[in-house]
Structures are given as structure tokens and as C-alpha cells.
Amino acid sequence: MLDxxxxxxxxxxIAGDPFNLLLMVVGxxxxxxxxxxxGLGGANGVAILLPLTFSMSPTSAIIxxxxxxxxxxxxxxxxxxxxxxxxxxxxVATTFDGHPMARQGKAGEALTAAFTSSFVGAxxxxxxxxxxxxxxxxxxxxxxxxxxxxxxxxxxxxxxGMSKEPPAKTIVSMMIGFALAAVGLDMVTxxxxxxxxxxxxxxxxxxxxxVIGLFGIGEILLTMEEGLEFRGKAAKIDAxxxxxxxxxxxxxxxxxxxxxxxxxxxxxxxxxxxxxxxxAYGIAKRVSKNGKNFGNGEIEGVVAPETAAHAxxxxxxxxxxxxxxxxxxxxxxxxxxxxxxxLQPGPMLFVEQKEFVWGLIASMYLGNLVGLFVVLTTVPLFxxxxxxxxxxxxxxxLVICAIGAYTVNNNVxxxxxxxxxxxxxxxxxxxxxxxxxxxxxxxxxxxxxEAFRQSLLGSGGSISVFWSxxxxxxxxxxxxxAGFWTLISGAIxxxxxxxxx
Amino acid sequence: MKHLHAFGLGAAAALGMSxxxxxxxxxxxxTKPVEFIVPAGTGGGADQMARTLQGIIAKHSLMPTQxxxxxxSGGAGGEGFLDVKNSKANPHKIVITLSNLFTxxxxxxxxxxxxxxxxxxxxxxxxxxxxxxxxxxxxxxxDYVAAVKxxxxxxxxxxxxxxxxxxxxxxxxxxxxxxKKLTYIPYKGGGEVAVQLVGGHVDSTVNNPIExxxxxxxxxxxxxxxxxxxxxxxxxxxxxxLSWSSIPTCKSAGVDVEYLMLRGIFMPPxxxxxxxxxxxxxxxxxxxxxxxxxxxxxxxxxxxxxxxxEFKAWVxxxxxxxxxLMQEAGFIAAAN
Numbered sequence: 001m002l003d004x005x006x007x008x009x010x011x012x013x014i015a016g017d018p019f020n021l022l023l024m025v026v027g028x029x030x031x032x033x034x035x036x037x038x039g040l041g042g043a044n045g046v047a048i049l050l051p052l053t054f055s056m057s058p059t060s061a062i063i064x065x066x067x068x069x070x071x072x073x074x075x076x077x078x079x080x081x082x083x084x085x086x087x088x089x090x091x092v093a094t095t096f097d098g099h100p101m102a103r104q105g106k107a108g109e110a111l112t113a114a115f116t117s118s119f120v121g122a123x124x125x126x127x128x129x130x131x132x133x134x135x136x137x138x139x140x141x142x143x144x145x146x147x148x149x150x151x152x153x154x155x156x157x158x159x160x161g162m163s164k165e166p167p168a169k170t171i172v173s174m175m176i177g178f179a180l181a182a183v184g185l186d187m188v189t190x191x192x193x194x195x196x197x198x199x200x201x202x203x204x205x206x207x208x209x210x211v212i213g214l215f216g217i218g219e220i221l222l223t224m225e226e227g228l229e230f231r232g233k234a235a236k237i238d239a240x241x242x243x244x245x246x247x248x249x250x251x252x253x254x255x256x257x258x259x260x261x262x263x264x265x266x267x268x269x270x271x272x273x274x275x276x277x278x279x280a281y282g283i284a285k286r287v288s289k290n291g292k293n294f295g296n297g298e299i300e301g302v303v304a305p306e307t308a309a310h311a312x313x314x315x316x317x318x319x320x321x322x323x324x325x326x327x328x329x330x331x332x333x334x335x336x337x338x339x340x341x342x343l344q345p346g347p348m349l350f351v352e353q354k355e356f357v358w359g360l361i362a363s364m365y366l367g368n369l370v371g372l373f374v375v376l377t378t379v380p381l382f383x384x385x386x387x388x389x390x391x392x393x394x395x396x397x398l399v400i401c402a403i404g405a406y407t408v409n410n411n412v413x414x415x416x417x418x419x420x421x422x423x424x425x426x427x428x429x430x431x432x433x434x435x436x437x438x439x440x441x442x443x444x445x446x447x448x449x450e451a452f453r454q455s456l457l458g459s460g461g462s463i464s465v466f467w468s469x470x471x472x473x474x475x476x477x478x479x480x481x482a483g484f485w486t487l488i489s490g491a492i493x494x495x496x497x498x499x500x501x
Numbered sequence: 502m503k504h505l506h507a508f509g510l511g512a513a514a515a516l517g518m519s520x521x522x523x524x525x526x527x528x529x530x531x532t533k534p535v536e537f538i539v540p541a542g543t544g545g546g547a548d549q550m551a552r553t554l555q556g557i558i559a560k561h562s563l564m565p566t567q568x569x570x571x572x573x574s575g576g577a578g579g580e581g582f583l584d585v586k587n588s589k590a591n592p593h594k595i596v597i598t599l600s601n602l603f604t605x606x607x608x609x610x611x612x613x614x615x616x617x618x619x620x621x622x623x624x625x626x627x628x629x630x631x632x633x634x635x636x637x638x639x640x641x642x643x644d645y646v647a648a649v650k651x652x653x654x655x656x657x658x659x660x661x662x663x664x665x666x667x668x669x670x671x672x673x674x675x676x677x678x679x680x681k682k683l684t685y686i687p688y689k690g691g692g693e694v695a696v697q698l699v700g701g702h703v704d705s706t707v708n709n710p711i712e713x714x715x716x717x718x719x720x721x722x723x724x725x726x727x728x729x730x731x732x733x734x735x736x737x738x739x740x741x742x743l744s745w746s747s748i749p750t751c752k753s754a755g756v757d758v759e760y761l762m763l764r765g766i767f768m769p770p771x772x773x774x775x776x777x778x779x780x781x782x783x784x785x786x787x788x789x790x791x792x793x794x795x796x797x798x799x800x801x802x803x804x805x806x807x808x809x810x811e812f813k814a815w816v817x818x819x820x821x822x823x824x825x826l827m828q829e830a831g832f833i834a835a836a837n
Contacts, residue, residue: 055560144702145686185576188687190608190664191834192576199583202611203575323696324715337552344799346715409580410571450689457686458658458702 007354008130011362014059014355021370023064024363028371031071032378035087036078058341059359065334066317066360067367070122073313074375077114077306078382081107083397085216087404089207089443090273090309092436093281095215097294097301104297108241108383112376116249117256117303119372121310124260125267126364129318133350136268136315137322143269145454146465150475151266152448155275156440157483158282165434167486173433177441180205181449188453200413207443209405209414213421214428214435216401220394221426241383242376245299252303255284259304263311268319273312274443278436280308286485314364321345321357529775531593534567538596540581540605542574545662545690546627546709547599550764550796554597557792563783577601577663579611586617590771595621595780600667600762602816603823608665610834615820618767620813621780624788626761626803629671629728630748632706632713634698635720642726642754645705646679654682660694660703663687665832667762668694670823671707671728673830674758698722709762710745711800726751728760733801745801761803763819765812781808 014020030049049068053061076087081098094114101110129136143151160170183194184204195201259280266276284304285294294301320334324345338345343353350357385393405418428435459465467473481488537555541547548570555568573581578601585596596618606613631642639645649657659675661668664687672685686703688694691712698706698713699721706713707728716722717740727733727748735745751758766784768777787793788806797804807815827833 052559141696141700144697144700185609186664187689188664190577190666190669190687190832192609192611195576199580199611202580202583203573323699324692344715344718347719347721348715409573409575454686454688457684460655460684 004130004133007358008362010355011358011360012366014359015063015362015366020060020063020363021366023060024067024367024370025374027064027067028071028074028367028374031068031073031371032075032078032375033071034068035072035075053337058338058343059356059363061337061341062334062356062360063363063367065337066363067371069334070367070371071374073122073310074115074118074371077118078111081110081114081302082382082385083216084219085397085401086211089211089439090277090305090313092211092215092274092439093277093305093309094302096281096305096436097296097298099219100295100297101299101302102386106297107386108379109245109299110297110302111379111382112242112245113249113299113302114306115372115375115379116246117259117306118310119368120256121260121263121307121312122314122364122368125264125311125314126361126368128264128315129361129364133318133322136318137347140268140319140323142471145451145458146468147269147472147475149448149451149455150466150472150479151269152275152444152451154475154479154482155279155444156448157479158279159437159440161282161482161485165432169433170437173428173435174437174441177438178445178449180210180438181442181445187446187450188457200411203409204446205417205442206408206414207439208408209417210421210442211439212401212405213418214425214439216397217419217422218425218429218435220397221422222429223390223394242379248299249303252300255288255300255304256307258283258287259307260311263308264315266308267312267315272316273309274440276312277305277309278440281305317364321349321360322347529592529773529779531564531566531779533593534569535564536594537568537570538581538585538594539570539572540574540578540596540601541599542572542690545692546711546800547597547764548572549711550624551597553792553796554787557787557790558783560792561786561790563786576609576611577605577666579605579609579613582606582613582618583611585767585769586613588769591769592772592776594769596767597624598763598765598767599627600670600823601663602763602765602767603820604666604670604827604832607824607827608832608834615767615816617770619770619772619777620816621766621768621777621808622784623763623765623805623807623812623815624784625764625797626805627709627711627764628733628801628803629667629707629760629762630710630713631675631725631728631751631756632695632698632708632717632722633704633725634701635723636701637704637723639723639725642749642751642756645725646754646756649679649681649683652681655684657681657683657705658703659683659685660688660697660706661685662689662691662694665827665830667760668707669832670826670830671758671760674760674826675707675756677829678756678758695722709800710802714739714799714801724748726754726756728758729803730759735798735801737798763816764802765816 049065053064056064073088076091077094077098079085079087080091080094081102084095084099086092086095098110098114101107156174160167160174181204183201184192185202186193192202262280262283263276266272266279281301281304284300285291288294288300290298290300343349343356401418402415405414406412408414425435428438455465456463466476537551539548539551551570555570558564558568573584581596582602582605585594588594602615605611633639633645639648659672661672663669669685669687672683676682688697691708694706695708695713695716697703699716713722717724720740728751730750730752732748732750733745738744766780768780
């Protein structure tokens with residue numbers, strides 16, 4: 001433990017070098033720009049810039065690249081809040097309350113809350129990495145297919161149980177998502193399915209295309225129907241908005257702590273940031289006394305998912321370094337970079353490349369601080385975008401969406417798909433089917449199915465594999481409780497009423 | 502993406518100027534950024550090699566324009582191959598292949614064959630090694646095979662990358678050699694497979710050296726034998742006193758299975774010989790860089806290099822071989 005602190009101190013010394021600090025600022029700014037453009041996610045940004053870093057030392061290079069990553073994470077929240085277009089899977093939950101806030105003219109507050117919570121989540125996760133790095137790696141190893149499926153199961157169930165809409169509608173929406181996720185190559189048999197001979201469908205439906213369409217285009221259609229007036233007009237340019245929002249944030253300490261724990265835990269298990277953000281949102285909605293107001297622009301509904309997503313995103317870097325398994329596409333590109341610099345991620349990295357690892361961890365502390373400062377100063381600027389009349393900004397959003405959809409796979413067909421998803425999103429919203437479960441199922445459906453079938457292959461088809469050890473049993477039990485929460489809480493309430501009689 | 506490309510273009514143009522002045526002989530050269538298609542996901546063996554190539558070419562300014570790596574992994578790589586097939590006569594596109602060049606069209610019926618592309622060069626061949634968890638008592642391939650033989654069919658679990666691709670083909674060949682069934686569990690990537698082995702969720706894997714080397718250095722996994730006709734030439738110590746060269750061949754351990762995977766470069770159909778030659782020369786230059794040598798050493802690659810008719814003949818042979826192996830295993834799609 002003491003060793004860790006000595007190493008970290010040395011790491012700060014490396015990361016605090018003026019050149020490295022400059023790289024941090026450059027990286028964060030680039031990252032924010034990349035994050036704001038949907039489709040051009042952190043993975044692309046890092047991949048494009050990777051070759052430029054080969055002339056630097058590995059430590060400087062990884063600092064630059066990971067700062068682009070932090071910047072993109074921060075930037076993803078901007079479009080979620082302003083235009084209801086989540087740039088990354090884990091910012092979907094941020095739109096639920098962030099965008100309504102922007103419509104009420106509180107975009108500045110929503111952005112400040114989102115950025116600050118991201119920072120808190122990431123910071124807590126970094127502290128955890130500093131303290132327990134070696135333990136975390138061995139915990140992650142316990143996750144086989146059955147355990148992974150249990151975590152996904154928990155994420156789906158907590159969504160059904162916590163949803164505001166009737167569970168039946170949630171389930172219908174989720175099932176549509178599963179069906180879409182099934183299109184493409186079946187990983188277990190190596191066969192194509194549901195492609196009906198269309199070469200365009202080989203790749204299945206990309207999450208980003210679906211989200212840009214469902215949320216972004218759907219939103220524009222809705223706004224057009226309700227007249228071309230833009231509802232964020234009230235947004236004022238106000239430099240003090242940051243300080244004012246900060247004054248209200250400490251009230252939500254319980255939500256923050258809860259979300260940090262969920263985030264760190266989900267980040268270490270290979271499930272990642274997306275289920276973490278959904279779960280944190282769902283649970284906050286249940287537990288908070290403002291729960292009923294969630295979805296209508298409740299600031300707590302921004303705090304919960306953002307904190308959890310960033311706690312998870314940050315702690316997910318640890319399995320990558322210690323085990324060599326990237327938790328996200330961006331992490332995978334970073335991993336490729338490490339290999340080119342002759343750094344082999346894996347159990348020996350912490351032993352052989354101390355300077356690099358602790359330099360990276362120290363840069364996480366500094367990078368997040370620098371990042372918070374940079375993005376907060378831009379809050380009034382971004383909030384001001386909403387003052388532009390809708391008739392001007394709508395075409396711009398449309399163009400950005402189309403470019404985003406195109407860049408995912410460099411494919412024009414995806415732009416058409418985006419428009420189709422836009423119409424679907426509009427129809428679903430009109431008939432008040434929730435969109436979030438659909439998106440959740442598209443994002444996690446594939447992985448959940450894969451884990452489920454891997455588990456059954458391993459157990460020879462016996463479903464008892466999901467109760468075969470304390471870890472997997474506990475997660476499954478939690479999932480069942482979450483899924484039937486409405487019934488259970490109803491039963492408890494009735495029991496309480498019956499008692500005094 | 503657009504403006505970043507433009508930025509890259511600017512830098513590349515400047516680079517191109519300086520190269521042109523050195524190189525007045527006007528053979529064909531790329532005039533815009535070259536797309537480098539990877540028909541597999543990020544982080545896998547092909548992707549790592551492509552990104553290393555991109556880095557080497559940028560660092561040593563071996564090309565007047567930029568090389569841009571693009572992953573098109575849909576349909577077990579079919580998406581990437583179809584993209585190259587449909588870019589007829591486009592010299593600004595190359596693709597790196599793995600065994601899915603043969604296995605994907607056979608297993609899925611996607612309308613594509615390597616003959617639809619223009620072969621450029623074989624960069625290297627990737628080896629396969631039989632791995633077990635280091636905590637298990639099996640010290641040699643014989644120990645492990647004996648244990649598999651003693652247990653009922655399907656008791657031992659083999660983890661591998663993808664379904665009906667190279668890892669499963671080796672598994673089926675292995676099953677045949679020892680006369681027992683293994684339970685094959687497909688995962689998405691080689692790194693994930695290695696971690697599942699370390700966590701004890703599968704009993705063995707046939708990871709490529711580069712996918713498992715870090716776990717071996719940490720003494721978490723143990724190599725039992727290599728699926729090649731001779732032992733590997735690399736003698737740098739990796740774990741204790743062991744090096745890649747200390748791993749016996751599977752044949753010497755009584756398991757007569759050999760398999761090597763192509764890491765080669767292809768271009769779209771209809772490109773000119775001059776354009777092919779440009780890339781052959783380019784990759785010859787790449788092979789001389791220290792970074793490439795390091796990659797070869799880290800991943801214990803078989804460094805055979807081929808181009809021209811020799812390469813074409815090799816690919817033809819490999820296709821027949823895969824067809825036979827997959828037919829026997831029952832992996833061929835009904836459409837074929």
C-alpha cells in the first residue's frame with residue numbers, strides 16, 4: 001500500500017512536467033470537439049491521432065491519448081443535454097433528464113451537473129485504482145460467461161422493475177431491441193441470421209445509428225410537429241451558472257455515493273459503463289424522494305447516470321492494464337498503441353513498467369482536474385447555442401447526425417437507416433413506448449446472448465450454471481428482486497396494511 | 502472526421518513533396534490517403550498488425566500519403582472483403598487478411614472468394630500454441646492429452662476466437678488426433694480467450710503467441726506445444742528460463758496437427774501490376790525496420806515473405822486445405 005503511494009508520488013512528478021501538462025490541455029480540447037460530433041467517438045479520434053504520438057515517449061503519448069478519451073467522455077454529455085443526441089452508449093441515460101432541463105432553459109445547470117458528476121465519478125474510481133489495483137484484477141478474473149450474463153440480467157431487470165411506464169410497454173420495447181440486436185452474424189454458430197440476403201445487414205444494427213435516429217431525428221420530428229419554436233429560448237448567457245449549480249449539488253451526496261459504488265463495481269466486472277449508467281439512474285429514481293419527477297428535468301437524474309458512467313469508464317481501464325482485455329473500442333485502440341510502444345499489457349505491466357503505469361494513473365488525476373476546468377469554462381458558451389432559432393439549428397443538427405451516422409462505418413446505407421430509426425422513434429414516442437429499453441437491448445443484447453449461450457455450452461445445457469457459485473447466485477437473485485420489484489413492493493405494502501387490522 | 506482527414510492530407514502532402522524531390526523516377530505512387538481495411542474488430546491480431554504497419558509507415562515516411570486503418574468486422578469480416586471486392590480498380594485501398602479470407606465465405610455463404618481480390622504479399626504466418634492454466638498439473642502435451650482421454654467426451658472445455666474459424670478448425674483436428682470430443686466455446690477476441698483461461702473458465706486454448714504472451718510472462722498460463730512442423734526460432738527468455746524455442750511441436754508430443762495462419766495483403770480487383778508492385782516494395786521496406794522485427798519477435802511469427810505467383814500458389818493451396826478441413830468438420834454453409 002505504502003509502495004503504491006510512493007509510486008504515485010513519482011508518477012505525479014512525471015505527469016506534472018510542463019510538456020505533459022500542455023498535452024493534457026490539448027488532448028482535452030480535442031476530445032471535447034470529438035465528443036460533440038456524434039459518430040466520431042473517442043475511438044476514432046484516438047485511432048487517427050495514434051500515429052502522431054510515436055515520436056513521443058510512451059508516457060507522454062498515453063497522457064495525450066487518454067486525455068482525448070476524457071475529453072470525449074465530457075463532450076458526449078453536451079449533445080445529450082442540448083439536442084437529445086447521446087454521442088456514446090453511456091450518455092443515453094443522461095438525456096432522460098438533461099434534455100428536459102435544457103428545454104426549460106436550464107441547460108447551463110444540466111451541463112454543470114453533468115460535468116461535475118463525471119469528474120466526481122472518475123475521481124472516486126481513480127482513488128480506488130490507486131488503493132486496490134492488484135485486488136481488482138483478481139476479482140475481474142472470476143467473471144466467466146455465467147457471471148457476465150448475470151450482470152446483464154441485473155441491468156435488464158432493474159430497468160423493467162424501475163420503469164415509470166407500465167412494465168408491459170417496457171418489455172415490448174426491450175424485445176424490439178433484442179430482435180434488432182440479433183441481426184447479423186450469430187457469434188456462437190458462425191452463421192448469418194435475419195439478414196435476408198442483404199449485404200448491408202451483415203454488420204447488424206449499430207447502436208450509434210439507432211440512437212442518432214431514435215433520439216436525434218425523432219426529436220427534430222417531434223419539435224417540428226409542435227411548431228418551429230425552440231423551447232430552450234430562455235437560456236441566458238450567465239457566467240455564474242456554474243457556481244449557482246455547485247451550491248445545490250451537495251444535496252445529492254447520497255445519490256453520488258451510490259452511483260460511484262455502482263459505477264466502480266460495474267467497471268471492474270467487464271459489463272462496463274452503459275449498464276452502470278442505466279442502473280444508477282433506475283435506482284436513483286426508485287430511492288430518491290424526487291423520484292416521481294424523474295424524466296421531467298430533475299437535476300438528480302443527471303447526477304446519477306453521469307457519476308456512475310464515469311466511475312465505470314475509469315475503473316474499466318484497470319482490467320485493460322492488468323489483464324490486457326479492453327473494456328471499450330477506445331480502450332482497444334489504446335491497447336494497440338501500448339503494443340507499438342513495446343508495452344505488453346498484462347499481469348507483468350505493473351511490475352516491469354512501474355513508471356509508465358503510475359505516470360498514467362497520476363495523469364488520470366491531473367487530466368480530470370484539467371478537464372473539469374476546461375469544460376466548465378465552456379458551459380455558458382454551449383448553453384448559448386440554444387438561443388439560435390430552431391429553424392436554423394435544426395438543419396445543422398440534421399447534417400451533423402447524417403455525418404455522424406456515415407462515419408460509423410463509412411456507409412451511406414447507415415444514413416438511410418438513421419432516418420428510418422428517426423421515424424420509428426417518432427412513432428414510439430407518440431404511442432408512449434419508452435425508447436430507453438430499446439436502446440439498452442440493442443447495446444447489450446448481443447453480449448448478453450453471447451454470455452448466455454457460452455454459459456450453456458460450458459454447462460452442457462444445464463441452466464443450473466446460473467446458481468453454481470455464490471457470486472453468480474447473488475447477482476441473479478438481485479436481478480430477480482429488481483425485475484419483480486413492482487410486485488414485491490406491492491405485496492409489502494399490502495402486508496403492512498393487513499398487519500394492523 | 503472530414504477535417505481531420507484534411508489535416509492529415511496537408512501533412513501528407515508536405516511529406517509527399519519532400520519524397521518526390523528525392524525520388525524523381527515516376528513509378529506509380531498513391532496520390533491520396535490509402536484505406537487499410539481490417540476485416541476484424543479492434544484489438545485482435547490482424548488489427549494490431551495493421552496499426553503497427555500504420556505506425557511504422559508514418560514514422561519512417563515510407564509512403565507519400567497517409568495510411569488509414571478502418572475496421573470492417575461485420576459478418577465475420579465479410580463486410581470488409583465485400584467492400585474491397587466492390588472497389589474495383591481502386592489502388593488506394595488494401596486489406597489485411599486472416600484465415601477468415603477462406604472460412605467466412607465457406608461458413609456463411611457470403612458471395613466472395615479470394616480470387617475476387619488481387620493478391621499482393623504474404624507478410625508473415627501466425628503460429629498457434631496449445632495453452633493450459635499454469636495452476637493445472639499438466640506439464641506436457643502428453644499429460645494433457647492423457648487427461649482428456651481419461652475423461653468422458655466433452656468434459657474438457659476449449660476456448661477460442663469466433664465460430665467455424667481457425668481456432669475451431671484446430672480444435673476439430675485436435676479432437677480427431679486424440680479421439681475425444683472437447684466442448685468448444687467461442688469468444689469474440691483472442692485477448693478475452695486468454696483471460697478466460699487464466700480465470701479457469703476454460704481448460705485450454707489455442708491462442709496465437711501474441712495473444713497470450715503477457716499472461717505467460719506473468720506465469721498465469723503454460724504453453725504445451727506449437728502447431729508447426731518445427732519449433733520456433735526465438736530464443737529470448739520469456740518466463741523463467743523458457744523461450745518460444747523451448748515449446749515442443751505438437752507432432753513430437755504425439756498430436757499430429759499443423760496449422761499456420763496467413764497474415765497477407767490483398768488489393769481490389771482490376772488494379773495494375775505497377776500498383777501491386779508499389780505495395781510489395783513498400784512492405785519489403787517495412788520488414789527491414791526495427792519496429793517490425795520487434796513485432797515479429799514479440800508474437801513469435803513465422804517470417805515467410807511471398808509475393809507474385811509464389812504467393813498466389815500458396816493461397817490456392819491454403820484454400821483447398823481449408824475447404825477439406827471445414828468439409829470434414831461439417832462447417833460448410835448449405836449455400837455452398
